[in-house]
Amino acid sequence: MLIEQIIVSFSIPTDNYCSSMTDGFISGGGECGALIRSINWAENPLGPLDEWPQSLRTTLSILINSKFPLFLLWGPEYICFYNDAYRKSLGNDGKHPKAMGQRGKECWAEIWDEIGSMLDSVLQQGEATWNEDILLPIYRNGHIEDVYWTFSYSPVKDESGKVAGVFVAVAETTDNLRVLNELNESKKELEFALNAAELGTWDLNPLTNKFTCNNRLRRWFGLDTESNIDLNIAIEAIIPKDREKVKEALQKSLDHETGGHYTIQYTIKNAKTGKERIVKARGKALFDANNVAYRLNGTLQDITDEIMAQNAFKESEENFRKLILQAPVGMIILKGEDFFVEEVNDTYLKLANKERKNFVEKPLWEALPEAKSLGFEHVLKKVMKTGIAHYGNEQNITTIKNGKKETTYINYVYEPLKDIDGSINRIMVVAIDITDMLESKRKIQDAEERARLATAAAGLGTFDLDLRNGQMATSERFDEIFGFDRHVVRSAYTSVIHPDDREIRINAHRRALDVGQIYYEARVIWKDQSIHWVRVEGKIYYDADHKPLRMLGTAMDITQQRQAKEELIQINQRLEIALETGKLGSYELDLRTQTLKLSEQFYKNYGLKSEAVLNYEQLLNFIVPQQKEAVIEALNQAIANGNVYEGEYQISWPDQSLHWIKESGKAQYDDHGNPISFIGVSFDITETKQLQQQKDDFIGIASHELKTPVTSIKAYTQVLERMLLKKGDIVEAGLMKKMDAQLNRLTSLIGDLLDVTKVNSGKLQYNHTYFDFNEMMRFAIEELQRTSEKHQIKEDLQEIGLVFADKERLSQVVTNLITNAIKYSPEAQQIIVHSSIEGENILVCVEDFGIGIAEDDLNKVFEQFYRVSGNMQHTFPGLGLGLFISSEIIKREGGKIWVSSKEGKGSKFCFSIPRARANDY
Template identity: 70%
Template sequence: MDFGFIRGGGESSALIRSIDWNKNPLGPINQWPQSLRTTLSIVLNSKFPMFLFWGPDLICFYNDAYRLSLGNNGKHPQAMGQKGIETWPEIWDFIKPLIDQVLAGGEASWNEDHLLPIYRNGKIEDVYWTFSYSPAYDETDKPAGVFVTCTETTAKVSSLNSINESKNELEFALNAAELGTWDLDPLTNKFTANKRLKKWLGFEPDTEIDLNLALNAIIAKDRQRVSDAIAKALDFSLGGNYAIQYTIVNSKNGRERVVKAKGKALFNNEKIAYKLSGTLQDITEEVAAQAAFKESEENFRKLILQAPVGMIILKGEDFFVELVNDAYLKLTGKSKKNFADRPLWEAMPESKTLGFDTILKKVMRTGVAHHGNEQPLNLIRNGQKETIYINYVYEPLKDIDGSINRIMVVAVDITEILASKLKIKDAEERARLAAVAAGVGTFDLDLRNGDLKTSERFDEIFGFDRKVNRADFVNAIHADDHEIRLNAHRRALSSGQIFYDARVVWKDNSLHWIRIDGKIYYDADEKPLRMLGTVMDITHQRNAKEELLHINQRLEIALETGSLGSYELNINTRKITFSDQFFKNYGLLPNQNLSYDDVIDLIEPSFKEDVVSAINTAILNKSIYQAEYQIRWSDGSLHWIKESGKAKYNEQGNPITFISASFDITETKQLQQQKDDFIGIASHELKTPVTSIKAYAQVLERILTNKGDIKEAELMRKMDNQLNRLTSLIGDLLDVTKVNAGKLQYNHTHFDFNEMIRFVIEDLQRTTDSHEIIENLQEVGLAYTDKERVSQVVTNLITNAIKYSPDSKKIIVHTSVEEGNVIVCIEDFGIGIAQDKLNKVFEQFYRVSGSMQHTFPGLGLGLYISSEIIKREGGKIWVTSTEGQGSKFYFSIPLQLRNTY
C-alpha cells in the first residue's frame, strides 16, 4: 500500500516501509493517526537531523540526516520502530526526564554541545550534541510524542578544543619567547637555529645545519617559494624583509608544522647581505582552525543554497546581498542578477515601504531575532502584480569574534495554505447554509462526557424554541420509540454509523416524525470521541407514504372490481409479482410461481413474437405498450386479453421496472365478431336490391329525359347519387368485415406510381367544383404493390380532405422517395384536428364529435380501412394537424414490397 507521507524520505522511509508494524505497539500504518503521519512527513523529508519519540512506548523514528550520527555497527537499523528505553539504555537516565518534562506539558528543552556517549562503530564513543526536545501534538492537542531536532557537534567541539589548545600554546610560547629562531650566513650558507626549531625539524641540539639541510626540511611544494623569498630578502634594492608561510616536516617522526617565518637581512657598506635573521612561529593550529572555519562557512552556504525555503544573507549596514538561494528567487519572482552586488532595497524596493528596513536595523543592533507571520507582500512576478503571504525570520549571524555583521532571512510562502484555510472556512459556511436551506438540524455529541451541542433548527424539529439539555430531547421522543433509539445507539458503537426514524411529541401534543443520521469519530486508540449528525423532520414524507399506501389499497380494489389483472417486472433481476386478478384472467390457480418467460409462454404462438416486440419497443422508446392477443387456458379454451403497460426509468434514463395491466376481452371480441358477421350478412343482402334500384333509377332518368320531363329526371339523377353514396357505405362495411376477418384480397403488380396518383386526382376533380386538387409530385418510378388498394387509400384521403375543408379552395397532393419508401402527403387547409384526437382518427367508426357530428356524414370507416391496407402493405400511416388551419395525412410504403406474410 502506498502512503504518501513515507513515499520520499530516502533510506529511513524505505526502512519504515519494510517493518512489520502489525507486531509493533503502534499497529499497522493505515491505523496511525494523522498527527503522527504529518510529524513523520516533516521529519523524513527534512535535510536537518531529526529524531521522534512517539506514543506511550516512545517508539523511535529518525531521518537520513540523523542516521549518519548513528555510525556503523551500532543502533541502525534496529533502532527504527524500537522502544526508546531499548534503543538508548546507555543515556536513558539522562534523556528520560527530558522526555517526561515535555510530555507533561512543560517547556521544550535546549542543550548545546552536550556530551552524551553512545554505542556506535562497535564501541561506546564520546559524542557531543546540540539538541532540543519539543512536544509533538495529537488530534486532541495533547503531547503524544517528543520531537527532537539535533546536530552532532563532536567535530566542532574537538576543533574548538584544538583551537583553544593552540591558542594556549601560542600564548605560552610568546610569554616564554619560545619561538623558533634562526640565522643564515649568506656567504657560507651556514644555518643556525635554537633548540626549539631544531626539535621541530627533528635534529639533535648539537647538529650543524646548513641552508640546504634546512631547505630539505620544508615540504617539496613550498621549497622553491622559500628559496625565492630568501633570495628577495638578500636583495638590497627590495628592502631586505623576509616574510613567508610554509610547512616543515620533522625528519624523525614525519610530523608537519605550518610555520610563519619573519626576518630581516643585514647589509654591509657594499650592500651585500651578510646576515639574515628571523623567527619561526608554529601556526599549525591556527591554519587548521581557519580551514575548519572556511569549511564550515562553505557548508553553511551550501545548506542555504539547497534549502527548500527562501533564504538570503544580508551583510553590513547597507544590507548588501551576500548570498541568495533559488527558493527565495522563486518566491520573489526575480533572478540572481537583480540581487548581485547591490543592497536589498535596490533589488526589492517594495520591501522598504513595508518597514522591513527598520526591523533589519533593530536585529543588527540588538542581535535579537525577529519573527513575522502571514505578512502580505506585493510583488511583480512573471510580469504581473501579485499579493503573496509569507512567514519570515530575521536571524542575526555572529562572526568568530561574536560581532554581528550579517543577517539571515528565512521566508516561507504560505499563500496556498491561507487560501486553503479560507476555502475550508468557506466550505464550512456553505455547509451550514446548505443545512439551513434544506431545513436540516445538526448536532455534536461528546461521547466522553455526554455534552450535546445543537443547531437552532435541531431544537425546532424537536419542538423547542430555546436551548434545553440532552435529557429534554430524549424525553421528547415518543415512549413507544425509545427502544428504537437505544438499539440504534448500540449498533452505532460497533458500526460507527447511526440511523433511525422515530416520533417526537411537541408541547402541544402534536406528533412529528424525525430522522437521525450521524457518524462516530474515534481517537488514536479507537475509542469513540464524538458523534456528529443531522436531524430531519420527515412528518410530511411519512404522511405521504401512508397516504400512498391507502391509495394503493384503493387502487387494488378498483383493479379487482374492474377485473384488471396486473404484474410488475424488475427488468434487472427479472423478478415479477402478480395481482390476484391476473391469475383469474389467465385461468391459473392463485399465487402460482411464474417467471416472466412463463407469462410470455401463455400467449398463443401466432401472437407471441408481436407481443414481445411491442413490449421491447415501448421500453426502448419510453412509450405506452398496448396489445391484444389470445391465450389458452388449462381447459383448452381460447381467451382474448387486452394489455397495456409502461416502463419506469432511473435518473440516468435506464429502465428499471415494467408495469402492465390486462383484462379479459373475450366477450367483447365475441360481440365484435357477431357485429362483423351481421354487418357482412346485411351488406351482402343490401347490395343486390340497391344495385337493382340504382339500375331502375338510371332507366327512369333516361325515360324522363327523353320525354322532356327535366325536373323529374333531375330527381332521378339525385336519387342515383344517393344510391352511389349508399353503395360506397355498403362497400366500406364489406371491406371492414374482410379486414377484421383477414380476408381482404391484395393483387401486387408493377406500375407507375405517379401515373396512378394523377388518375385518381383527375377522376376526383371531375366530381368537385369546390376544390382544386394540386399536384406536387417528385419522381417516384415503378412501385410493386396492390395498385387498386393503394388507389383506394389515396381516394379516401383526398375525399376526406375535400369533406373537412369546406371553406378552403385547394388540396395539395405530394409524393417523394426516402430510403426506398414512397411518401404520400394529402394536405388540406380545413377545420383541422385537435391534438388529443390525432391518435383516434384511424380507429374503427371514429367520427368528429360534438356540434360537427352531423355536418360531415359517414360511418367513420374510411381512415380505418386505409390504415389497415397500408399496414398490410408493410407501410405506415400518420397525420399532423393544427386545429382551424388544416391537416396533412401521410402514408409510406416500400417501392418493392417486403414479405409481410
C-alpha cells in the first residue's frame, strides 16, 4: 500500500511539469535504465519517449532506481518494464533483454493463462492483489524452470485518474521455499528418527527454570499436557536416589567452562502408573555473549531394555562362569590365537595336576606345555578355523603326582564358542576323567564272571519268570531253597509258603508291577515240616510299550540270619537291662531331624519323667551356661572328625539341683561319609565328683599341714650339715646334704599337690605384671643348669620384649618342661630351649633327645597323675602332676600346650600364648 500511495502522489497532472520533462526521468537505473534508453520506442506501441504520459514517466523513474525487485505492465497491451533488482530473477539465456518493452502476453506466454486474468482484474477494477509463494514456471537459463514468487499487483493511474498500468512488487521465493522445504523435510526426518529411535525431546530455560518436552516424554514422566512446567516438577519424576546426581549434572552443564555438555543415566518413575524406566539423557547448553546459559535442550532415550539385556548378559556370563567353576567335569575356556586361559575350574586343574596361580591368565602352551607335544595345538587351531567341534575318547595323559608317574584316561571335546556376530574367538574344552569308568568297566566284566561263580558260592538261587504266560525257569539252588530236589511247576513253589506269609508274597508281586522291583521275606515249609526263611529279590523288564515281560531275580536262604537277628534282639534287651542296672542312660540323636530316642535311665539321670518329650536343643539347655558352649564345640568336633566324644559337665535338674554327668558317644555315617546319627551313654557322677572334691580338700589340707614340718626339718638338716662340716665329719655331712635334696623333692611334690587342688577348685592365684620375657627364661635356665652337671641347656631365644603375664607361673611352666626334659633323657647330654614370635603368638619349645613317648600316650601326658608306663615307670619318680599344672596355667593365659615325640628319639614340648595380650602396654 505504501508503493501505491507513492505512485498516486506522483501521478497528479501538472501541465508546467509535463512540458519541461525530457528523457532524464530514465537517467541512471543501471543496466535496465540503459536498456530502456537504448530502445527505439517510436516503433513500440507506446510511441516515442516525449509522448509518454507523466504518470508513466514518474512510475518508471521510481522503478528503475529502486533496489527492490519491481516490474511494470503498462497499457492495454501490458508493455513490460523492470529494474536491475528484478533482472536477476530472469536469469541468463532467457527473457532478458528482449522482455524490456515487450507485450505482456508475448513476454509471459508460458504463464499468461495464470496471470492474464489477474492483470485484467486489476486493470478493470482498480484494486491491488497479493499472492504469496505462487508457482509460476518461466523460461530462463535456456529452459523452463519452476519458480516461486511472492508479488503484489497494484493499479497505476494516468493523469485522468484511469488505471493505465499494473505496478508489480515482486520477490522470488524459490530458494526460500527450497530451504523451507528442506527444513520441513529435515524436521520430518528428525521427527521420524526421533520416533524410530523412540526418543523424548526436552528444552530447559535456565533463566526461568521452565521445562518443556514432547508428548512421549510427558507420557514417560506421567505429566499433564501443559507445554511449560517448572523444572522441579520434572525432577520429581526421577527416583529419589538419582535426583541429586541429575541436579549436579544439570548445574555442571550450565557452566560455560564445561562446554555445556550434558550426559547422564538415571531412572524415572511414571507419576500415574508407577512404571519405572532407565533413561539416558543427552543435551547441550547454549550461552550468550556473557557466557550465561540461556537454553539447554536435548533428548531422552529409554534404555531399560538395553540395561536389562546387559544385566541379563552379565548374569548369563556370570552363570556360565559359575557353571564352569562348579562343573563336576574339567572345563577350561581358551581365547584368541594364543589360546589364552580365560577361565578354568578346579576339576581341570586337578586333572592336569596344576596349581591355579601357574595356570590362569596365561597362554595354554605356557601353562600346559606337555599338551603341545601331544598334538593338541593342531586340533585347537582347526576347531578355531572351521568352527567344527572335535571329540576325543579314551585319551591317555601321563602326569607326575607325588613324584610318581600316573596315567589318566579322559574323554574330551573342543567346542567352539560363537560371539554375537557369529565369529569364533574362544574354545571351551570339556574333559571327563574316565579312568575310574574304564577301570569299572573292566571290573564289571570281571564281576560278571565272578557273579556267576559267587551266586553258587553264596548259595543264591536264581529264577526267570515270564509274566506273559506265567512260566518260570529256576536254578537247582532255587529248588533246594524251597525244599525240592528237582524243578517243579510254579504253583508248587507258592504252595510251600507258610500260610501266614502268603499275603506278604501276593502284596509284593502287586507292588512290583507298579515299582518294577520285588522284595519280600517269607517262611517256607519243607517236606520234613521244617521251617526256613527265604528272601526273594528281583526286577521287572518291560517292552517298548512299557508292558511287563519278565521278572529276573534271586532267592536266598536267610534262616540263619533271621535266627541271628532274633538273638541280637535278645542281646539288645539284655544290654538295656545291663545299662539300667549300671545306671547308664543311653540315647540316639538323629542328626538330620534333631530328634532323640532316650532310655529310661537317661531320663532319670536328668531328673525327668519318662513321658517327657525332648528335642536336642532342649536337652542342651540342661547344661549349665558356663559349660554349654564348650560341650557343643566338643560334640561338633567329635562328629566332624569321627572321634569318640568324652566329656564331663554339670546339668541343672528341673528342681534346680546341680548334678555332674559323664558322657561318651560316637557318630554314625552313611556310605558317603555324612553323619546321620549320634549314639551315646551318660552316667551320673555327682557322688564321684563329691568324693573327688573331698579328696582334693584332704590333699590340700594334708599338703598344707605337711609343708610346715617339712620346712622345719629342712632347716634342721641344713644346720646339722654345717655343724658336721665344722667338726670335720665329712661322711655325716654328706648324708645331711642328701637328706636336704630329698626334702627339696618332697617340698616340690607338696607344692604340686597344693597347686592341683587349687587348679581343680579354680583357686590358683595369678599375678599379672610387666616383665622381660627372655630374662625370665634365662633365669630359669641358669637355675636348672646349676642342678644338672650332665646336661647342657642350650638357649635359642629370639627377642620377645616386655610381656604382661604371670611371671612366676610362666617360670613354673618353663621349669617343669626343662626338669622333665632332664629327667627323661638320662643318656643324652643336651637340652635345647627355643623362644620366638610366630604370627600373633609367643612360642616356647623345650626339646630333649631322651626316651620319647609312645604315639598312643601323647594325648594323655597332660592328664592328672599320668606317668610313663611299662618298664620305665619306676625309673622316673614323681606324681605326674607337673604337666597337668603347666597345661592349666597356659590355658589360663589364653594359650595352648602340646607335645611331639618319637620313642627313642626324644620329645619336644611347646606352648604358645597370645602376642597381642602379652604386648598390651
